[in-house]
Amino acid sequence: MSRQIALDTLNLRPTPRLAHTEYLDHDAIVRKTLASAESDRRHKAFFDAWDYDLVWSTSDGPVPWAERGRVTDMGHAEYMEGGRDRRDTVHCPFEDPEQVLEFDAVKEYGLPDFDGLVRYYEDLYQRQQAKLPNQLVPGGYYKSVVSGAIQAFGWDMLLPAAADRPRFAEVLRSFGRLTLHHVEAWARTSIEAFIQHDDFVWTEGPFMAPDFYRAVIIPQYKSFWDVLHRAGKKVLFCSDGRFDMFMADVAAAGADGFIFEPCNPLDEVVARFGRTHCLVGSKVDCRTMTFRSWAEVKREMDATFALAPRCAGLMWAVGNHIPHNIPVEILERYIDYLRANWALTPQACLAAGT
Numbered sequence: 001m002s003r004q005i006a007l008d009t010l011n012l013r014p015t016p017r018l019a020h021t022e023y024l025d026h027d028a029i030v031r032k033t034l035a036s037a038e039s040d041r042r043h044k045a046f047f048d049a050w051d052y053d054l055v056w057s058t059s060d061g062p063v064p065w066a067e068r069g070r071v072t073d074m075g076h077a078e079y080m081e082g083g084r085d086r087r088d089t090v091h092c093p094f095e096d097p098e099q100v101l102e103f104d105a106v107k108e109y110g111l112p113d114f115d116g117l118v119r120y121y122e123d124l125y126q127r128q129q130a131k132l133p134n135q136l137v138p139g140g141y142y143k144s145v146v147s148g149a150i151q152a153f154g155w156d157m158l159l160p161a162a163a164d165r166p167r168f169a170e171v172l173r174s175f176g177r178l179t180l181h182h183v184e185a186w187a188r189t190s191i192e193a194f195i196q197h198d199d200f201v202w203t204e205g206p207f208m209a210p211d212f213y214r215a216v217i218i219p220q221y222k223s224f225w226d227v228l229h230r231a232g233k234k235v236l237f238c239s240d241g242r243f244d245m246f247m248a249d250v251a252a253a254g255a256d257g258f259i260f261e262p263c264n265p266l267d268e269v270v271a272r273f274g275r276t277h278c279l280v281g282s283k284v285d286c287r288t289m290t291f292r293s294w295a296e297v298k299r300e301m302d303a304t305f306a307l308a309p310r311c312a313g314l315m316w317a318v319g320n321h322i323p324h325n326i327p328v329e330i331l332e333r334y335i336d337y338l339r340a341n342w343a344l345t346p347q348a349c350l351a352a353g354t
Contacts, residue, residue: 006053006136010193010234010257010278012312018342019315021054021280024322029331047135050335054280054315055132056238056259058140058195061112061182062120065143065151069108070094072154092154100153100161105174108152117185125191138236139186140195141179145220147199148175162208169216176220183224187231194233195259196224201241203263210245218249225254236280240320244269251277261319262300270307278313284334286318289326294333301334305341316342 009019024030030046047055065071070093094100121139128137143151149158149172162168186194200217201207225235237250238259247258247269257278260269262285269279282304288296308314316338322331 002048002051002053002134003136006315007192009053009313009315010136010236012276012278016343018308019053019313020051020338020342021056021315021317022050022052022322023056023317024050026322026324026326026331028324028328029322032328032332044132044134047132051339052135054136054138054193055128056140056195057128057137058142058197059121059124060141060143061117063112065109068110069152071152072157092157094153094157097157097161097164100157101164101167101171103152103171103174105148105152105171105178107174109178111178111181114181114185117182118188121186121191122189125189136193137191138193138195139189139191139233140197141182141186142197143175144179144196144198144224145172145175145200145217147197148178150199159207165209165212169212172216173220176223179220180224180227184227187227187233191233193236194228195236195238196221196255197238199240201239201243201246203241203261205242205245213246214249218246218253221250221255222253229254234278236278238280247273257313259317259319263320266304266307270310274307274311274314276312278315279311280315280317281319282316283307284318286320286322286326289318289330289334290323294330297330297334298337301337301341 005015005017005019006021008015030043033049034043034045072092072094073090125137125139152175153161161171183194183196198217198221200213206213221237228235234256235254236257236259237255240261242263243250243260244264250258251273255277257280258269258273259280262281262283264281266281266283273279283300284297284304285300288300304316
C-alpha cells in the first residue's frame with residue numbers, strides 16, 4: 001500500500017493518509033526501532049517500520065567521474081554518527097578560472113555506451129525495487145547542471161569563472177549534454193518516477209543573476225523532462241537551498257513536483273503549487289528538532305498539517321535531513337505524532353472539495 005500511496009501522491013490522486021519519506025542519517029533511531037545492532041539506515045525493515053512510501057534514489061552511472069577525468073575534493077564536514085564521513089582531504093586540479101572556462105564535461109568524462117547504460121540503470125532499478133517492494137524507488141540523476149560544475153570545480157574555482165557569463169554558460173551546457181545522455185538512458189527503463197537533483201542555489205537563494213538561471217540553466221531542465229515525459233515518467237525536481245523564486249520557471253519547464261528544504265516558505269509554495277504539483281517537504285526543520293523543545297517541533301508539524309488539505313499531493317518529509325545528533329526521544333515523538341495525525345488531514349479533502 002505504501003508504494004501505491006507514493007504513486008497516487010505523485011499523480012495528485014486522493015490517498016488515505018499523507019505520503020511520507022525521510023532523508024535519515026541517524027543510526028541510533030534505526031538500532032532502537034529494529035531492536036538490534038543493525039545500523040544500516042537503508043534497511044528494508046526500517047523503511048517499513050517508519051512507513052516510508054518513497055525512497056530517495058539517484059545514480060550517475062557505473063563509473064565515477066574521478067575515474068574518468070578531473071574532479072575537485074572539497075573535503076567533508078562531520079555529519080554522520082562517529083564522524084565517519086569526515087574527510088580533510090582537499091584538492092582542486094584547476095589552477096585558475098581560465099581552465100574552468102575552457103572545460104567541456106562531455107570531452108572530459110565521455111558519454112558511456114548508451115545501451116550499456118540503459119541495461120545498468122534497468123538492473124539497478126529492478127534490484128532496488130525488489131529489495132524494497134513496499135516503497136516506490138525512483139530513478140534519478142544527481143550531478144546535473146550546477147551540481148556537476150560544483151563536483152568538477154569546487155566553489156573556489158566555480159565562482160570567479162561564473163563572472164564570465166557567456167563562457168560559463170557554455171561550460172554549464174556541456175554538463176547539460178552529459179546529463180541528457182543519462183536522462184535518456186533512464187527514460188528507456190521501467191521506472192515510474194525520476195528525481196532530477198541539482199543544487200543550483202544557496203540557502204538564501206541564487207548565487208548568480210536570476211536571469212542567468214532562466215536563460216541558461218532552467219531551459220536545460222526542460223530538455224531533460226521532455227524526454228522523461230514522452231516516456232511516461234513523473235519528474236520531481238530536488239535542490240538544497242531556497243529556490244521558491246524559480247519554482248514557476250521550473251514548473252513551466254515540466255517538473256511534476258518539488259523536493260525542498262524548510263527555508264522555502266511552505267505557505268506560499270502551497271498557495272501557488274499545492275493544487276497542481278506534488279510537494280515533498282514540510283515546515284519541520286531539523287535544527288528545531290536538534291536544538292529546540294518538542295513543543296516547537298509540534299508547532300511546525302501542526303502548521304504543516306493545517307496546510308495539507310490545500311494540497312493535492314503532499315509527501316511529508318523533514319526537508320533538510322535527519323542527522324545523527326537529533327535526540328532519539330524527539331524522533332520517537334515525531335513519528336508517533338505524524339502517524340496520529342496524517343489521516344486526519346488527507347489529500348482526499350481537496351478531491352472532495354472540503
